Amino acid sequence: MVSVLITAYREAATIGPALDAFLPQLPPNSELLVICPDTETTAVVHQYAARHPQVRHVPEPDKRGKPAALNLGLQAAQGDLVVFSDGDVVIGENALAPLLAPFADEKVGAVTGRPFSNSPRQTKLGYWSHVLVEGAHQTRKNRHAKGDFLLCSGYLFAARRELIDPIPEDALAEDAVISHRIAEQEFTIRYAPEAAVFVKYPDNYADWLRQKVRSAGGYAQDYVRNSRFSMRSARLEAQQGTRLALKFAQTPRELWWTMLLFLARLHLWLLVFWRVRVLKRPLTTLWQRVESTK
Template sequence: MPCWASRSRPWRTGASRWAAMKTAFWVSAFLVAYIYVGYPLLLAVWARLRPADGPRSATVEPHGLPYVSVVLAARNEGHQLRRRLDNLLSQDYPADRFEIVVVSDGSTDDTPRVAARYAPRVRYLPLPRGGKALALNAGVREARHPILVFADARQRFAADALRRLVAPFADPRIGGVSGELHLGTEAEGGRRGEPRDEGVGEGVGLYWEYEKWIRRKESAVASVVGTTGAIYALRRAAWRDLPSNAILDDVLTPMRAVLMGYRVVFEPAARAFDMTPADAEVERRRKTRTLAGNYQLLRLEPRLFVPGLNPVWLQFVSHKIGRLVVPYALVALLVSNSALASAGPLYSLALILQVAFYVLALHGATLALAPAVQQRPAREASKAPATLDTARSRVPKEWMNASLD
C-alpha cells in the first residue's frame, strides 16, 4: 500500500468524525427549534389560512341542553370532596339534566360518608382498589346519560363551566371537548394553608399558557391531541374502556375518539381552577408520570403513529412524540457543539449561548424570567426517568394530575 494512502486514513477518519458532529449538531438544533418554535408557527399560519369549521353551539335554552353524567373518580379525597360536590351542584345547569357519579378506588378515609350526604343527587360507587382507569370504566358503566364529563376532586369549576363545556356537542362531528385549566392562587380554588414554591409555580404557569395556546391552534385546524384532565367531556358513543394500567386517560380517550372520526376541540370558556405545584418535587413526579404515559401510548394505541390511520398524525408527532425526543436532542446538541467549538464563530456563539442557558437555569434567580427558564431544563431532564420507568414497567401508580403536557 502506498505510504500516502496510509497517511490519509487519519485525515479521512478525522474528517468523517467532523462531518458526523456537524450533522448531529444541525439535526439536533432543527428538532429542538421545530418542536418549540417551528411547530407553533406552523399552527399559527395553518389556523389563519385554513381553519376548520367551528363547532355549532347548543342553544342556551335549558330544554336544549344535553343530559350529562359527571364522573368523578377519587381515592381518599374526603378532606376536599364536600367542597368539590358543592361546587358541582352549584353549576348553572338544569338539575334534572345532569347527574354526578362518585367512584371510590378503595378509599379508606371518610369519602363514603361525605358522598352519602349528597344522595340522591350524587350516586356513590365503592370499588376495591384497582387504579384510576378501572374506576373510570366503572363510573361510565354506572352513568346514565349520553354526554360524559370527567373531573377530579381537587379542582373547581367556574359556575358556567358545565354549560360551556357541553355546548359544542350540538355539532354531531364533535366527539370530545377539553376545557381550560387556570393555574393560580388560593382565591381561585386552591387549598388553604399549603406552602408554595413561587418560582416553580411561575415556571409551570408560563409553560401552561404556552401549552394552552398550542391547544387553541390545534383545535382551530382540526383536533387537540390531548385534553385537560381536570375538565373534559366525551360523547358516550366515543368511549372505549381503558386498559387497567392506562396512565393518561385525558390523552388516550380523546385520541381514540379522533381515530373514530370525531373531532376533539378546545373550549377556553369552560374554566376550571387549580393551584400551581407546591414544590419542584411535586412537579417532577407529575411530569415523570405524564411522560411515562406518553411512552405508554406507543403500546396501547399504535395506530396513532400511522399517518393513514391518524387524522392528526402531524400534530400528534409534533406535539407528543417530538417532546419525547427533545431531551436527547439537547444532549446531542451540547456534545456536538462542544466538539465543534473551534470550527467557526457560529459554533462558538452557539456553545456560549447553550452554556449561558444552563448556568442561568441553575443560578438565574435574580432575573425576572428565571423561574420559567429554570423549569425548562428540569422539565426536559425529568423525561429520562420516565423513559427508564416505562422500560422497566415501573410506571408510577399514585393518583396525580398529569395533564399539563
C-alpha cells in the same frame, strides 16, 4: 342526559368544593357520580347524596387505580354525554354550559376545558405551573382554530359515552387514551376555554416529578405513541414551547426560573424514557399520590 364522573381518593377535604361547583350547573335530569374507595371521602359523598338526588357514590372496592375507577363510573353512567373531572379541582362558574355546547355538532366527539393554576406565581414551582398551563392553552387555542387534533385535559373534559371503550387499566394518561381513541373514530375534539377549572399544582420538586412522570409517561405508552395523531412529546414541546416560555417571563427572576424549567423538563423526559420505555414499570409503581396538590 349528562353524567358527571369524579374520581377521588383520600380527598375528603376537597371533594365538597368540587361537588358544590358542579351542582348548580347541572342540566335537568343529570347525575353526578363520585367513584372513590376510601371511607372518609365516601362519608362526605353520602352526606351530599342525602341532600342532592343527583349525587351517587360508586364504590371502588379493589383500589386498582384511576383507569379502573373510570371504567366503573362509565358502567354506571346513564348519560349520553359524560363529563370527567377530579375530586381535588374546582370548576369555574358557568363552566359546564360552554363545555357541552359544541356537542350540538354531531361530529364533535369530545370537548376539553381550560385549566388555570391556583398556585402562586411568586414561587418557582407555582411559576412553572403558570407557564405550563398557559402553554397548553395557547397550543389548544391554535390547534382548535386550525381544526387539528386536540388532547383533552383530565381536569375537565366531556365526551360522547358511546365512543369510549373500556380504558386499559395500566394507562398512565387516561385522558390521552380517550382523546386518541375518539379521534381515531373520525370525531373531532374541540376546545372550550370558557370552561375553566382551577387546579392546585405541586409545591416541591419531588411531588412535581411524581405527578409529571406519571402524566407524561402516558405519552410513551403504546396506546398513545403508536397513534397517527400527535400533540404532545418531548420533541414537540421543545419546538413549540421554548419561545412561549421565554416570552412568558416578566422579570429576571422569572427568566431564571424558566431556564430551570427547561432543565426540569429534560430531567422529566429522560425519566419517562427510562421508567416507561426501558423498565416498563407498572401503573402501581408510577402512579404515586401527590400530597401537595390537595
